[in-house]
Amino acid sequence: MKIKYMIILKSLFKMNMINLKSPSNLSKWWNFGALLSLFMIIQISSGFFLSMFYINNINYTFYSIININRNINNGWLIRSIHMNGASFIFIYMYIHMSRSLFFNSFFLKQTWTSGMMIFIIMMMTAFMGYILPWGQMSFWGATVITNLLSTIPYLGNMITNWLWGGFSINNATLLRFYSFHFILPFMIMSLIMIHITFLHYSKSNNSLNLNYYDMISLYPYFLIKDMNFFMMSMFIFIMNCLLSPYFFTDPENFTPSNPLNTPIHIQPEWYFLFAYTILRTIPNKLGGVIALSMSIISLMILPMINFIKMNSSKFNPLMKINFWMFSANFLMLSWMGTQPIEMPFTNINQLLTFMYFMFFIMKFIY
Known part of the structure; x- marks a missing residue:
């Protein structure tokens, strides 16, 4: 039975990663989808290690982040990778979507719809992750955005109070956001697999609309091109994490949350x-x-x-x-x-x- 499963997995890998036929004129603009999958794996891995030391209690959360940065071996690096990885994912995602808009790839309806579902859940995951450090901007960002749910007719206030776990942002809110932030990436990975399945079924769009007879295999041509692009992107990412880890961070979030002090500009x-x-x-x-x-x-x-x-x-x-x-x-x-x-x-x-x-x-x- 084990040998049978290994044969099936090997054939699936060969079919999707080696023998897959793709249009011969795909440029580097088509590399960002694969790059996003790589960064999702990095995010899940770094988030797993951070969860070992994160304390999801409003009295200790902010200080657990300080503890990760200062006292845990390489904690500052893991947090920097996770924190900046979110920004890089959205940079690459916006480029990926822009390419799809320019070359009208949205005509592949199933691929486009599954991709948009990934985008929406990714936004939810990133928002909840932004709340977890429990800094000043995290707290007030959560207050403003979750209040928007109260505009839903009839059910708005009930949904908002359920999400808060009370009548205002409190410890139950943090616990809920932490749970959602942990589980949603696995939903995203499932959707990514569906997205790739639809893409391989319908074949990639291309800039010149070449027909299906002008195709070459994924290996070695496109895999080598992807690897070169991966190495260049990873170099830029690591340099950002090492030399400017707080480049994308709001200065207000270096202050512990204070419900009695509203920032001037949220x-x-x-x-x-x-x-x-x-x-x-x-x-x-x-x-x-x-x-x-x-x-x-x-x-x-x-x-x-x-x-x-x-x-x-x-x-x-x-x-x-x-x-x-x-x-x-x-x-x-x-x-x-x-x-x-x-x-x-x-x-x-x-x-x-x-x-x-x-x-x-x-x-x-x-």
Whole structure:
């Protein structure tokens, strides 16, 4: 029986990693998907080691982080890898999604939908992980974002109180977030396997829309290209962890949480800033939550609203302009998320949010 399972595993590995046929013109823009899988393994491994020393109690959590950094052998390095790994995952994920948008890979509906589910659960996991250090920005970020659930008609307050484990953020909230943060990555890995299965079934899209007769095997051509890209990316990642470990960290989070002292400007991690800007563009709380939800749902339903079956924006000037305007708008939204809610930023936020949704309207038109 054991030999039979080994033969099955060997044949699956050979079919998916060695003999798999892929378009011959895939560039380095197609490397980011495999790179994301590697970084997910790094995140799960480093998170497992951190969980051995993390204390999920609001009175000791912040100081357990200090203990990991100062007293545990190589604890500072493991935490730096886990902390910066989240940012690198989102950098690569946004590049991966941008490539899919530019080359219209969302026409592979099952692959795109499973990828968007990974993105949504990844955002949930990253948000809960951001809360766990229990610094000042962690506490107030949790307060602001979880309060958004109260806008759900009829059930909103009940769901919010259940998530809090009471009538405000407390120790039960931290315990729940820690449990969710631990289990969600395994859901993500399961979805990644489904995502890869759909991708291998439908075959990768390519920039020139070459037919299925112009293909080469994954090994050795693309695996060698992937390995070169892995080594370069890992070098940049390790240099960031060693030389600038707190580059992506908010300075407010070096202060223990204090419910009696609200920070002047509450903001999430950089990879949520575009959504945070859209959320606060509309003064009405419910309206902001709807706009925030639609910013993600619009990406999810993209295959249903685009009727032009052109496989790439490369050959359509209007699609190319629309894509680069959307990319610039995304960066501007992220930057505006760091600014206070006052004039002239309020008007600029509204304009940028309008332009964000115009991208999807233009996809519907042409």
